[in-house]
Amino acid sequence: MTSKLLRLHETLLVKGVDHDGVPRPVDMLDNDSIRPVPVKDRTWSQLTYIVFWWSATANVSNLYSASTGMALGLTMWEAIACSFGGQILAGLLMALNGRGGAMYRIPFPVLCRSSFGSWGALWPTFNRAAMSIVWNGVNSVQGAQCLYVFLHAIFPSIANIPDKMGSKSALTSAQMMCFFIYWLINCAFLFVPVPKMKSLVYAKVVVYFAATLAMVGWTVSLSGGSSFLATLHAPSTVQGTEKSYLIFKFFFLGLASCGTFISNAADMQRYARKPNDVLIGQIISFPVSNLLVAILGNLIAAASKSIFGELIWSPLNFLDKLMDGERYTSGNRAACAFISLAFVYSTVFSAIFENSIPAGNDIAALMPRYITIKRGFFICAVLSYAICPWYLLSTAAIFITFLSSYQIFLSAIAGILICDYYLIRRGYLNIPALYTARPESLYRYLYGFNPRAFIAYIIAVAPNFYGFLNQMGVKAPLGIQRFYYIAYPTGLLVAFGVYYFGCLVSAPEGMEKSGWKEPKDYYEEDDPMRGESLVIEGVEAEKGVMAASKEV
Template sequence: MGYDLAWLHDRLVVKGVDHDGHPSPVDMLDNYSIRPTPKKDRTWTQLTYFVFWWSATANVSNLYSASTGMAMGLTMWEAIACSLGGQLLAGCLMALNGRAGAMYHIPFPVLCRSSWGPWGALWPTFNRAAMSIVWNGVNSVQGTQCLYVFLHAIFPSIANIPNKMGSKSALTSAQMICFFIFWLINCLFLIVPVPKMKSLIYIKVVVYFAATFAMLGWTFSLAGGTAKYLNTPSTVHGTEKSYLIIKFLFLGLATYGTFISNAADLQRYARKPNDVLIGQIISFPVANLLIAVLGNLIAASSKAIFGELIWNPVVFLDRLMEGERYTPRNRAACAFISLAFVYSSIFSNIFENSISAGNDISALMARYITVKRGFFICAVLSYAVCPWYLLSTAEIFVTFLSSYQIFLSAIAGILICDYYLIRRGFLDIPALYTAHSGSLYRYFYGFNPRAFATYLLAVAPNFHGFLNQMGVQAPLGIQRLYYFAYPMGLCIAFGLYYLFCLASAPVGMKRDASWNEPGAEDHLDEDNVAREGGIAIEGIAIEDIAIIEKEAMVASKRV
């Protein structure tokens, strides 16, 4: 038995290599998956990021995220304006929070160690990993619905499978079969290395927009033009409407809370730090604007065709094959459109959720889990959370989107404050991978009390509103206050963390106004970084890490 356990442990432990190709040990804070991205893998250019955000936004959920505003009573143009406003804010925050990833090529879990401490960073990492897993499941449900439409167009008998799932499920029994098939296909694509996915990004953009414009043209023709429904009046008025606009404006921001927090995961592959800016500040909101317009136009046309608003475009497609509409022509159109949506859903899962979840899960147990193993753990857990119960109605979907924002907003506020005001752009990379007693980021036994106190105080004002989202009764004022949850949590966390650091300055805090990011010639290009009990950097032993850190701090003042 002892031999078997030793063999299993040896198989599970992550194997690493140094620059000379020799085996190197790993520990709970470091493996090769979460080290700075090697120079050979920094291949994402301005064009890559520009196209990436068109690709990342090209998913089914974005088609009906904005149209849920129509389902709740806003006009089409009001819903689009709210969506755009929130996404402009999100794009700017992603650029701010991802700067450290683009500059130092480190993932989100490692960046968190600067402000939370090496062990304290496990908490925000766990938070973000949980949301990525849930979103992976939600996108899988959407991809499943697309796959079902594709199979329904080919095999009409699939619609005759008895449904045992109940009214609270977004998926029928037949669609649950499709969910398993979609899940297997998604797992197969996870084998492809992330740096080699650039071509898949480009293909996804073409496929998705071709299918979406085809669906728009088809539904327009069925609706008999646009004049009947482009100016459909709002069904809410006065104060209620004002608060609904605020709700969807900041919901457009909160929807991308995971992107804002994990921006470093995506920017770590940048060839140059500034290559990410145009994509995030321009490409991201413009792409979302176009998709919001397309999604709302498609949803609005459903009123003219069916006499009711169908906010989910996949359900819309399936309805176009009901009864007498189940014709060869309609079936072919639905099959091609839904197949394109299946493809886009697979890579939305990978780019938006699997990459971030893989980084997070790997950092939670770096000795045993690589990023690729994290991909598959995410896939398994996304099945286990039963995401098909989150998309049955527009109201449930909106509740889900807004329920987790208070936790991610506090994390983002702390990270932005730490990088720009506390560290002034300087990070000691070797120190981020160790809990050594001389480490710059050790704080209190590996935990930063300032970050945890800030987190609790930033979450507290919106916690009652969060409980209301979960079903606990709350006064109308609390409900409306929760509409501001994301910007409120972000600003409170940013301000409080700075005040706590002023009151009790952490080691390495920059008190002057100088900016301390390294120049391009000073970038750390090593795959392997110093860590407790680990390997050497450029021939310098780990025992000298205190000297390394001291010299790095002195050097940063001269930058």
């Protein structure tokens, strides 16, 4: 029995190798999955990141996250403007929060060790992993709904399966069957190595926008010109103070709904060829693509009101309703099948890029001796099934509650990370020290925990915690509810300020007092491609100098 347990333990242990393929020990803070990405795997160019952020917003949830404003009384253009404004701020915060990942090619959980400590970083890592798992479950629900529409278009009898799920579930029994099939499809694609996913990023953009534009054209043509235009220009159903607060709420909800994107930035930016290749995608592509998706989503929602006399905020429910009764024609079925199949494909890769990869990094960092990123992908998949995510998306109100409820925890973490990288470290990280908890480590702090970061975290979360409890069902005064609308920027700024003040009062080891210490780029000393990359950079720099001389 003992020998079998030892063999099992040996099998579960992660095997590490250096850049030359020589085996090396793996400890509690280090394995190859969370090391800086080697030069040979830095394959994502500036174009890749521009397309990636178009791809990241190309999902079903973004189609109806903006239209939920219409469902609660805002006009179409008010809902779009609120969403766009918040996402502009989100793009800027992604660029700031992910800089350490882009420069040093390290994931979020390793970046956290600089500010929270070698062991203290486990808390924000666990926190973010939980959010990624929940979001992965949400995407899986949407994928199941897409797959159901596709199968319904082909097999009408699927609609006759008795529903045993109850009114609180977003999925019927037939859709639960689709959930399991979708989950298996998602798991199959997790075997593809991340550096080789570039072609999947490009394909997703084409597939998603082709299907969405086709749905807009089709549904607008069905709605009738005058009726559709009247819906577009319909006035708001709320007025006065209530409307002001609703606009305020949806503006910052546009920011808060991107909380995971802001946290995930380092995980995706670590595959960049050059650190600055990520900037245009985050600052420009992300908000602009969100704007386009929001417009398309609201056009679809407006068309639904013209066709059925009610606002259908979910495009998936809209597609299925287009096959009700006499509408179950061969033409409608074919259109719904192609559009929904494209949405299935898009949802699979939304879940992988936005949830599975971050969760894989986090779970690997929680137990590096036993878990690689690849194993983390599948642990995330199993847990996202176990949390029963079909209860999160049954109504627009529940969806909004879900988007806003987790923001206070991620915003505090983001504020601390941004402050640490730009004001405390001034762009310099001692990478070897991030992978050890020895007493002499720069990021050891107090037994592996940085009290300054945890004090800042608690103080930043505290003002919004009552509002968070209200979101979970606890009664709270109206003022508390409205204050919670700005929970994300409040938490970020408070955490930033308190952490900086704490470092001024008690400076951590390695705190930089002045100047900007960030290197031009980062390469590990034993990376075999390091020398070649430096030579290429030197040649490019020399060509630039020569070109400048000729111009002079």
